[in-house]
Amino acid sequence: MTSYYGRYLRGEHEAVWAELRALGPLPDELWEDAAAVAEETMVRVGQHVARIAAALPELGWVSSDRLVEPHQPPTGADNALVDSLVTRVGLPLSLEACLRHVGEVWFAGDCELLFLTYHQEPTPTTLPPGPDYPDPLCLGNAYHLAYELDEGPADRFALAPDELHKANLSGGTHDVPLGEVTADADLLGVAGRDRVGLVEYLRTSIAWGGFPGWSFRPELAPEALITLRCDPDF
Template identity: 80%
Template sequence: MWAELRALGPVPDDLLEDAAAVAEETMVRVSQHVSRLAAALPELGWVSSDRMVRPHQPPTDSDNALVDSLVERVGGLPLSLEACLRHVGEVWFAGDCDLLFLTHHQEPAPTTVPPGPDFPDPLCLGNAYHLAYELEQLDQGDDLTFPLAPDELRKANLSGGTHDVRLPSLHADVELHGVAGRPGITLVEYLRESIAWGGFPGWSFEPELAPEALITLRTHPDF
């Protein structure tokens, strides 16, 4: 279904309602998976790299009201991103966990570059308030590159960049730029890969080296 929606380019008006419904259902399911992982991580001894940020902060009514205004201010959000802001919210799986081989704040920094086993790429997503903040930094008339998440380097406590989406867009899905080893990957594709790997899709590049505890988090995505 998503391949067909992406092939449309800008979504025609007569298909907009159906395409939006697909995006909504997709992100409802993503949110359910994220909630499961967020509850399981602390049980494995995971500790957030930012003690002020919970692993998952679902959207509130105020988030959704803000999204309504952002759609107008940006000039169009891709359906996948809009639904993600409305149903998934903020996600922050970056941190340390011995059982998951996450020791970025305890041991010497990796000397390799992503992708690879030193960079599990824990799932992180900004919410509507992150997008609103980025809008405030723009000069009038500029297009927006929205840093949806830190990149693999920054998640590993190194100097790096971001995973970005370029706005405005009237497409069903949107390319997520800056993901190491995954040129052209879209938001939905990235979330599918991330959920399949228990929130740590970087292990897909070296599956034979993945920690045994990751088995308890992995699943077959239903979206």
Template identity: 45%
Template sequence: MTSYHRRYAAGEHEAVWAELRALGPVGDPLREDVAAVAELTMHRAERHLDRIEEQLAGLGFAAAWQVRERPTLECLADLDRLAAAIGPLPAAYEAGLRVLGGVSFVGDCPALGLGHRRPAGAPVYPDPLWLPSVPSLREEWDDYRADTAEYPDLAADGFYQGAPDEPHQAKVSGASFDLALPDGCADPVVDGVHGRPGITLVQYLRTSVAWGGFPGWSFAPPRAVPPALAALRAHPDF
């Protein structure tokens, strides 16, 4: 049987990920193959994110946080420790932490409708891409352990790795996108994404790249979408 990685590398991007999602928890015989697909996916996504980051600079983008927090050797070693403590991490999520690290397109850019309020004519916020880093996972895990040590009943709610939702990313009070951990699946569902119930991490990355890093604009009428966004958009080849 042809490996998932070989099929993915040959161009079966969406078909392979659809099959991997249908697997549920990934068993040991497939774990290495699935991890290779996830790693290649994130390397391909990284090329798009690097391109968007470079082009944002030419649009007068003022970042609210570090745009790319690339993983160091120390981060990767800590991720190994976290995976051992938390339990199985979804393949796509772990590969994202190892390859992409933290990503934040949150900031101010009038040309893209980014700022402290919802842009005129847009039904939702632009939803700049935000991916948490290994240090943020460490911080949340340590807080969770401290909280459950003091209040054991909280353990029943489980552990979630979060990222700010659309209003928070526009620096307005909001909620969060959540990932339930541990989870041995290939591509985890990201809860709380406005208008996208059941969307997975890889699907969200694809949508983000297709919309130049700001997928909230996909819900706006065409006349409201900033013209400058066109140069950032690309077909996701992953």
């Protein structure tokens, strides 16, 4: 029987992840195979994130937080911290690999060419999903998770602010449930995507140049987005 990893390398990206998600809690005999898929997936995600992050300033993008770069790749210290987190709480493999290979991402900000607003006008008057909410990709890193666990027992990790917060409005978070080792993490609280998998969310995000909210109204997407978009290879 061909491994999931072997099939993934042959290009069966969506099929492999759909089957892994359907397994629920991972049987011990499949853990190594599924972990290899998660690692390869997030290495590729990290490469796409780095590409988009490098291109954003050329479009006039300005971070909503001057102290936060669009992408902070993981370091050796991050990986050591992930090792300790794995012993503290059950992490879905896709989340663990994301912490190890993608790191912190923060595409929230202002960019006229991308119709992206945070400090600038206009202020959205509708609710997400929709053209007022490009949903810029944001991901917390291992230090964010460690902080939440140090604050007290947690059954979920606030991986990112939600669409409202990314538009500088009062809102909530996009959360990943903790405590169970599955192949893929559920991402809760994403408008229009009920209990979407982390991998699927990232696939849509990369396909839309880091702004997956435009997938709901593609006909209104800014022309400049074409320079950031691609067909995901994961």
